[in-house]
Amino acid sequence: MLALEVKDLVKFYGELKALDSVSFQVENGEIFGLLGPNGAGKTTLMEIIAGIRNPTSGTIKVFGLDALKDRKEVSKLIGFNPQETMLYDDLTGMENLEFTASLYNMDRSTFKSRLDDLADLMDVKGIIKKRVGKLSGGQKRRIGIIASIIHEPRLLILDEPTVGLDPEARRDFWRIIWKLRDSGSTILLSTHYMEEADELCDRVAIMEGGRIIAIGRPDDLKRKYGGRAKILIYPKLKLLSDTDRLLRNLGYSTKRIVDSLVIEEDEPSELVPHLISEMSERGMRPERVEIRTPTLEDVFLNLTGKPLSEVM
Numbered sequence: 001m002l003a004l005e006v007k008d009l010v011k012f013y014g015e016l017k018a019l020d021s022v023s024f025q026v027e028n029g030e031i032f033g034l035l036g037p038n039g040a041g042k043t044t045l046m047e048i049i050a051g052i053r054n055p056t057s058g059t060i061k062v063f064g065l066d067a068l069k070d071r072k073e074v075s076k077l078i079g080f081n082p083q084e085t086m087l088y089d090d091l092t093g094m095e096n097l098e099f100t101a102s103l104y105n106m107d108r109s110t111f112k113s114r115l116d117d118l119a120d121l122m123d124v125k126g127i128i129k130k131r132v133g134k135l136s137g138g139q140k141r142r143i144g145i146i147a148s149i150i151h152e153p154r155l156l157i158l159d160e161p162t163v164g165l166d167p168e169a170r171r172d173f174w175r176i177i178w179k180l181r182d183s184g185s186t187i188l189l190s191t192h193y194m195e196e197a198d199e200l201c202d203r204v205a206i207m208e209g210g211r212i213i214a215i216g217r218p219d220d221l222k223r224k225y226g227g228r229a230k231i232l233i234y235p236k237l238k239l240l241s242d243t244d245r246l247l248r249n250l251g252y253s254t255k256r257i258v259d260s261l262v263i264e265e266d267e268p269s270e271l272v273p274h275l276i277s278e279m280s281e282r283g284m285r286p287e288r289v290e291i292r293t294p295t296l297e298d299v300f301l302n303l304t305g306k307p308l309s310e311v312m
């Protein structure tokens with residue numbers, strides 16, 4: 001069953017085409033990532049799906065319902081956590097969540113039992129009675145996520161949920177996402193961290209300039225667009241030229257990058273031991289050898305000609 005079906009979505013802000021015929025589908029139970037640099041159109045796309053912004057044209061179905069027509073029904077199925085979490089700093093986490101629940105007309109006992117589960121899941125029991133203004137970024141994020149799922153949405157939309165979190169907090173957060181998925185949610189999230197898209201998401205759409213330029217499972221994208229693996233050989237500096245000559249004589253095409261020699265290869269783990277023994281036999285044993293397999297960063301670079309991290 002499809003959780004989400006977006007077809008030919010176009011959004012103009014005046015003259016600016018923020019979304020250019022975006023189409024994709026998300027399966028029930030998937031963690032689906034939108035990866036792209038600033039201005040790619042991620043927030044615009046998520047806000048339109050969440051029903052808080054109108055598209056210029058196109059269609060959206062959420063669990064088979066027309067999201068642009070059956071707004072009220074669809075809003076019950078969706079939980080949206082915006083890029084800037086909207087919580088009242090002067091209220092405690094608990095008070096914020098009570099307020100959110102009142103917007104959904106939840107009765108007290110449903111709220112309490114739901115909150116009990118979620119507070120456990122999101123590990124906020126120790127902080128929920130503190131004023132939100134005194135919490136850390138990651139703690140606020142967790143309260144914000146609870147606010148967006150307190151009504152048990154089937155599709156959870158998270159706009160850059162881990163921005164500003166340190167690597168450890170980010171990993172904690174991934175575990176929460178996996179738990180939410182295991183409890184039956186479908187998750188659409190955006191990120192501009194390529195390793196997050198790679199490790200957290202089942203499938204990823206890479207966006208640039210309002211378009212989806214590639215879509216698929218991270219491993220498939222890397223295989224298809226990531227290019228070959230690179231072997232980086234770091235000879236002793238004074239042997240750099242000699243080693244380069246040797247490798248070329250052995251039939252490898254090398255590229256010199258600063259003080260390393262780079263060979264591109266499909267099966268690096270088989271070649272590396274062989275290369276090392278060839279070099280060692282001639283007294284040119286390298287200081288260090290690294291294998292670098294393609295990342296989503298390479299995918300983005302190969303598809304756009306621009307590095308993802310530099311354009312952000």
Ligand SMILES: Nc1ncnc2c1ncn2[C@@H]1O[C@H](COP(=O)(O)OP(=O)(O)OP(=O)(O)O)[C@@H](O)[C@H]1O
Nearest residue numbers: 013016018036037038039040041042043044045192
């Ligand atoms: N309310 C708005 N009015 C006019 N232009 C807008 C508006 N919101 C976004 N844009 C423009 O639309 C484009 C897409 O913006 P959007 O915020 O959707 O990108 P994004 O991928 O979420 O970027 P980021 O990673 O910075 O959050 C950008 O060029 C942006 O300047």
Ligand SMILES: [Mg+2]
Nearest residue numbers: 042043044083
């Ligand atoms: Mg955004």
